[in-house]
Amino acid sequence: MTYTGEHLFPGQLGHFASVVSLVVSLIATFAFFKANRALIETEKKSWLKMARVAFFIEAAAVVTTIGCLYYILSNNLFEYYYAWSHSDKTLQTEYIFSCLWEGQEGSFLLWTFWHCLLGIIVIRKGGKWEAPVMTVVSFAQFCLATMIIGVYVFGLKIGSDPFLLMRQKGILDNAPVFIDQATGLFKQDYLKYLKDGQGLNATLQNYWMVIHPPILFLGFASTIVPFAYCFSGLMNKDHSWTKPALSWAAFSGGILSLGIMMGGAWAYESLNFGGYWAWDPVENASMVPWLIMVAGLHCNLVYNHSKYSLRTTYIFYILSFSFVLYSTFLTRSGILGDTSVHAFTGADMSAQLISFILVFFLPAMYLFFKNKNTMPTVKKEEELYSREFWMFIGSLVLFLSALMIIGQTSMPVFNKIFGTKIAQPEDPKFAYNKIQIFIAFVVGILTAITQFFKYKKSTGKQLAKSLTIPTVIALALTIIFCLIFKLDYYTHGAGFLVAIYLATFSALYAIVGNFSYIVAVLGGKIKTAGASVAHIGFGLLLFGVLISSSKELILSHNTTGIALFEKTDTEDPAENITLFKGVPIDMGKYMVTFMGDSMNTRDKQRVFTIHFKGKTNGEEFTLHPYWLKNNRQQEGYGATPDSKHYWNKDIYTYVSSWQQEGTDTTTFRPAELAVGDTTFYSNGMIVLNKVNVTQSATKMGSDSSMEMGLDMTVITKDGSKFPATPKVLIDKDKASVIADTVLAQGLVIRFNKVLNDKDGKLEIGVKESNSLNDSLTLKVIEFPLIGAVWLGVIVMVIGFFMSVFQGYRKLKQTKAAKQSVS
């Protein structure tokens, strides 16, 4: 049966292409494997030719699959579940890519796509390592292809097909609109009733979400190359892979840092947890492979220069990729449901995801232990004054950091395995920080000094000579900075504050040390300074992290005194402030005013205009935090912050709640007053200063009218004063009452009547209402030196890429040298 309006072709083509990529990647794996095994040159060549063709077909098939999915999303073909659940008609064109990788299937496709590109580079440049490395990559492509195949084998679901139709998904079965009551089948024109999709999750409608996932997945994908080189080395019992692998590891480290911190930038700019890093399991899961990759990179360098640390290089590269697979399991199996703020879709693929880890990890470990004893080792012990010794220590500390992080993150996994009921600590961020700050201290110090050691052996004298000046400068800078910024973070006690001082010193030491290494040792030759540049970036990042978080300052302390605390508790954080439209409110350093709000229909944003005026220096600026309407799966709004950037700090704000002027149900409470008397309201008192009576002639001249104004002052509990002048106009016999409002106090005062002419007793009406005006609740945070975080990341990434090219140049030189010799 055919249904009106369905576009089946793109789905069929896409699914066909994904089946092709599954089959062809298996062929490529086999052919590359055979090519690696073949001893006769001609045989090897023919296998290799076949393998390459298979891999290119596979790449074309992956591109076709992605193209089909993109076509479905961009043309709003809501007969497909993927388009229906991730997009809608109002979605802006620039976010179609966000839709593409919002779903699990799309992100697997992205991962596969990067493997294709990396594979093509390995085929072009890999030389003798092409066949074994590509065996591993092609096999990974096969595994990833199974993730989107969507078939049932013996009742076990293998993969999830992104091209599933709505009517195949089963969710329409319960909706009578679509079903022909007579036959119980779908109506021939059922699509007519399926008008729009669910839309993209509001938090993902941000430009960072268009670029962050591809970069991060390139980082994840790139970890397979060092792993594959390791695996090749173990298969072929040849350890010379450490030379070409070095550039790949540097590339992986650089791209992963960029991808992870882009995620941080997204969180900072688009989410409202107030920062760029929260030790959320999803963040941790991406950071752990990076830490181990960087540890591996350093061990690799040690081996290339001194023949030490080969085994640890193997272990770290294997683990880095394995932890990428493990993090895939953590974030996609739904096991983190109770510990992470991220929304997870448990697509019941846990078994498949676990197999994905084991199918790489177990053979690699088996081969490693099988070959362990035949690996070349150096009998002589490392010298204490040698670069290789301290680099190894540094790598070990990075690995230790990774183990601690993944251990804490994996609590839900332990609970599942052992049936325990361990939950997160009350302050999960501090639980991580108090350990990682010491790691940062050690790593920072090692980063600063290790380059001054020489490989093999240095003398203490040389070292002392070259280290004195950087050490003194770093110490001086630390003292100056600590004095300028008055680091006084006592929230977690004096011990932690000392740790912050130490870590700040080590961060500055890393910057100064590496800078002076470039100048003094390398003689300013920037071409070979990749490592030092990356280290400077790391130091800068660390410095920015330490200052911006320990000096993070909540500015939106409630100083209006509106708050009525049920309990006068000194612990009360009181981090939000309520603003009424048009009323300037005193907020510490600034006077803030809620100017108004507007609706941007294209982007579905309610934009708030908040005006800030500095009380001391008179500077003024306006911020526009906004609320984004959620899609249909979740109603309501998502708050998005806005920041004012200074070179040395950010003023960061978001609207945590918003109330529109509502219907007023409260009534006026009468109160008797004479001049000089006071009456009370819930948050203070109202004083009647005097009564002003003005007689005036009307235009006609004959009748007179009288205006009586009450000059009153509202005094709040905390001493703020607001004037109020309710009036009454008497014109002939008609009296009209003009009430006055004190918006900031939610107070309406009006004149009721004169009670007693002689002693001047009046009756006024007092009304307290919270629906007088539009109001919003604001949170404002100051992040000092947050720019150093972003600058640090950029410098570090540049350093990593300089190392990539440095390694590549070196490889070319040795090749050229070999050729000229032969």
Place this chain on the structure above:
Amino acid sequence: MKKLNIVVLVVIAIVIALLISQLGDFTTYETIKTAKAKEGKTVTVIAKLDKNTLHYDPVKNPNYLTFQVTDTLGERMAVAYYYEKPTDMEKSERIVLKGKMDKDGIFQIREQSGILLKCPSKYKDNPNAMKEDFSASR
């Protein structure tokens, strides 16, 4: 003994020491009944929000939110939270609460991260919602 072996041993010792020191920080998952028995101790409770009891008046105090929750065993407790109301709290299916029970039986949450909302997709949990939506769209 080689220097490196000593270093590795030291590192292993540090890992174990840190992991043990961590154990003290971790809280435990409790039901409301057992949470009440552990007054003053930080615990984690997974419960369902009673939407009618949610009280938040940002005009009076934007940093004070009270509500009641029930758990699967039918126990009920009052909760006080000292930050802004998390967006879409009313729509949450389940909430994960981290805090301390005080002597009046009120569950006090002092950390902003003490409330974690679980708002699963509307249609996943309520097939009727979809039916209603589609009927309405006709």
